[in-house]
Amino acid sequence: MPVELSAARAALEGVPNEPGAPKPDPIVKGSNIVRTFGGLKAVDVDHIEIQRGVITALIGPNGAGKTTLFNLLTGFDEPDEGDWSFNGKALGRVPAFKVARLGMVRTFQLTKVLAKLRVIDNMLLGATGQRGEKFWSAPFKSLWSAQEDEITKRADALLERFKLDAKREDFAGSLSGGQRKLLEMARALMVDPELIMLDEPMAGVNPALKQSLLGHVKSLRDEGRTVLFVEHDMDMVRDISDWVIVMAQGQIVAEGTPQSVMANQSVIDAYLGAHHDTDITEIDVEELEELAEAALDEEATS
Numbered sequence: 588m589p590v591e592l593s594a595a596r597a598a599l600e601g602v603p604n605e606p607g608a609p610k611p612d613p614i615v616k617g618s619n620i621v622r623t624f625g626g627l628k629a630v631d632v633d634h635i636e637i638q639r640g641v642i643t644a645l646i647g648p649n650g651a652g653k654t655t656l657f658n659l660l661t662g663f664d665e666p667d668e669g670d671w672s673f674n675g676k677a678l679g680r681v682p683a684f685k686v687a688r689l690g691m692v693r694t695f696q697l698t699k700v701l702a703k704l705r706v707i708d709n710m711l712l713g714a715t716g717q718r719g720e721k722f723w724s725a726p727f728k729s730l731w732s733a734q735e736d737e738i739t740k741r742a743d744a745l746l747e748r749f750k751l752d753a754k755r756e757d758f759a760g761s762l763s764g765g766q767r768k769l770l771e772m773a774r775a776l777m778v779d780p781e782l783i784m785l786d787e788p789m790a791g792v793n794p795a796l797k798q799s800l801l802g803h804v805k806s807l808r809d810e811g812r813t814v815l816f817v818e819h820d821m822d823m824v825r826d827i828s829d830w831v832i833v834m835a836q837g838q839i840v841a842e843g844t845p846q847s848v849m850a851n852q853s854v855i856d857a858y859l860g861a862h863h864d865t866d867i868t869e870i871d872v873e874e875l876e877e878l879a880e881a882a883l884d885e886e887a888t889s
């Protein structure tokens with residue numbers, strides 16, 4: 588086990604495997620976060636803490652509230668109620684671009700507007716923080732005139748790190764699924780965040796590129812950043828997370844190390860209780876088949 592991984596896991600030793608468990612060194616702390624849409628409670632989190640310097644996976648069936656929670660924490664949406672802090676600073680009603688400047692950024696899937704820009708322009712826009720697409724699509728040249736050289740150097744170094752330098756002048760829309768994910772990560776790193784939140788980093792990625800992508804995510808932690816990611820790909824969750832938080836129907840229903848969470852009955856119930864992604868279906872179906880076989884064996888022998 589690499590030194591960094593064991594250090595990250597060691598930091599979590601002794602943390603109870605229970606929803607809302609306090610962490611020894613939380614970078615994010617939140618309480619009573621509620622977001623409703625009409626009559627639906629999309630997020631209803633009693634307490635959440637994200638440990639600094641580790642990779643935390645946020646999993647749960649479709650519609651569990653994972654994306655809504657991401658949006659709330661990063662200032663892209665406002666809750667009905669709730670408080671949370673980043674590095675001890677209260678963040679309620681702080682707009683997304685300020686949250687990004689404080690060191691907490693989330694990745695975005697490449698939108699139609701961003702797809703029409705060159706790869707390098709996507710990177711330069713990342714430097715402005717996260718003001719949303721309306722801002723990004725406006726003429727932006729004057730924004731960084733003074734610091735242009737420095738910002739361009741940083742963008743080029745990141746493109747090299749993520750092996751996208753050969754694509755610098757290409758339209759972002761021409762990139763493959765895996766390259767788009769790399770660009771999303773590289774763009775988020777333009778503001779040198781302490782906490783990077785990845786939205787389904789494996790979605791649409793060719794299996795051949797998955798290992799390289801996993802390596803890049805681990806490198807974020809190994810250089811001292813905190814990583815929080817939403818993902819349906821259970822192989823990725825098992826492979827790289829130090830800690831897993833499970834949501835269902837807006838609430839945190841389980842937490843723990845990947846091993847303990849995967850073995851947890853309430854996690855299995857959460858997934859079986861709603862429509863979900865195929866990766867998870869495969870795991871649950873296998874588990875179900877084993878259970879069914881065992882039941883049949885028991886019936887045959889009784």
Ligand SMILES: Nc1ncnc2c1ncn2[C@@H]1O[C@H](COP(=O)(O)OP(=O)(O)OP(=O)(O)O)[C@@H](O)[C@H]1O
Pocket residue numbers: 624627629647648649650651652653654655656
């Ligand atoms: N802007 C919105 N207006 C109305 N309902 C919404 C809105 N955003 C989310 N919801 C609802 O809130 C619930 C939680 O959605 P959310 O996208 O956060 O779930 P998720 O766990 O990210 O799901 P997935 O894995 O499918 O992305 C869902 O029932 C969804 O339909």
